[in-house]
Amino acid sequence: MLHITLRQLQVFDAVARHLSFSRASGELHLSQPAVSMQVKQLEEALGLPVFEQIGKKIFLTDAGREVQRVSQAIEQQLLDLENTLADLRGVRGGSLTVGVVSTAHYFATRLMAQFRQQRPDVRLTLNVVNRETLLNQLAANETDLAIMGQPPLGRDLEAQAFMLNPLVVIAPPHHPLAGERGIPFRRLAEEPMLAREVGSGTRNAMEGLFHEHGLTLQPAMEMNKNEAIKQAVEVGLGLGVVSLHTVERELAAGRIITLDVEGFPILRHWFLVHRQGKRLSPAAQAFRDYVLEEGARKGAVDL
Structure with missing residues (x-):
């Protein structure tokens, strides 16, 4: 049976988040020696170090990462308990x-x-x-x-x-394909495409549609924010595929348009x-x- 306290876990969690004893002491309004003592007592109870120092920086050990995972789970369970008890008492909030x-x-x-x-x-x-x-x-x-x-x-x-989350093709208003109906997908594939980063839901949908047409998506540029894609489309760097919910204001203002392309909108x-x-x-x-x-x-x- 481990003899550790919630206070020790609270102090450990602060140090683990900041990777700094001084910042943790400031957050907890404790002296730095008091923080160090709590961590030392935790390590003694565990029988393993939770931090290691390399140069002037500290890092979590394998044991420290495991303690952090459990500590976060305990914190969440305590929040759940607080909310449940408040509900049982007839107290709204949480x-x-x-x-x-x-x-x-x-x-x-x-x-x-x-x-x-x-x-x-x-x-x-x-x-x-x-x-x-x-x-x-x-x-x-x-x-x-x-x-x-x-x-x-x-x-x-x-x-x-x-x-519903419809994905649409966006373009600048002056694009040569503007106003055309039923644009073939292969015509779209000839255009420079702006894409989200690998692993994003929109990127996965684009790659899937290209694959269905026997093509491989080769983005002209990759961006990790929809705002960046919208701005790049506005200035003519390429076409983008985005959720319709992300471009309502730009469409209303006439800064971008949607293209009528085969296979779009992708209904997700x-x-x-x-x-x-x-x-x-x-x-x-x-x-x-x-x-x-x-x-x-x-x-x-x-x-």
Whole structure:
């Protein structure tokens, strides 16, 4: 039986996040010797070092990384307990962390704003990250719910589609293909294409469609942000494939247009995702119900 305390784990977690004893002491309002003593007592209880120093920097050991994983899980369980007890006491509120892929933040922020009007007592946190980071956060139980495209198999995730996510081809208004109808896909493949980074949902969809036509996607440029792709398209660096939800303002302003290309729009879905077997807090359950109800009310097409 390990004889360690929550305080030791709290201090360890602060040092592990900052990889600095001095920064951890500032966050915890403790002296640096007090922080060092808590970590030393933790290491004595574990029988293994949790940090190693190389030069002037400290790093987590293998044991330290394992302790960090468990520490984060314990912190999440305590938050779940807090929310559950508050619900049992009939107290509204609680906390909710929602992670979204960058493509989805255009409407996810609106969803959260609408939800907050109904539940102003809930403490909301929105993390906008790329797809792989969001999958890692789900695996580490660092987010309650996630909004993303089709999640991969084999990740122990529960996912429910709630809204269509049409992918469209965008171009500058002066492009030679502007106004043409039924543009053959091979004609599109002759144009310089701007693509998201490997592993993103949009990139996967593009590569899949190229493969269906016996072609290989060879992007003229790769970018890790939709904003960068939109701006590059506007100035004529190439064509892009993006979610229609990300370009509503630009289309309305006439800064870009969509092209009528064979195979487009690619109709995909947005999914609400959480870890398999995760016990959702009352706040998380309320948000999940709200999102699914909104998707059903809007016909799962738009919000």
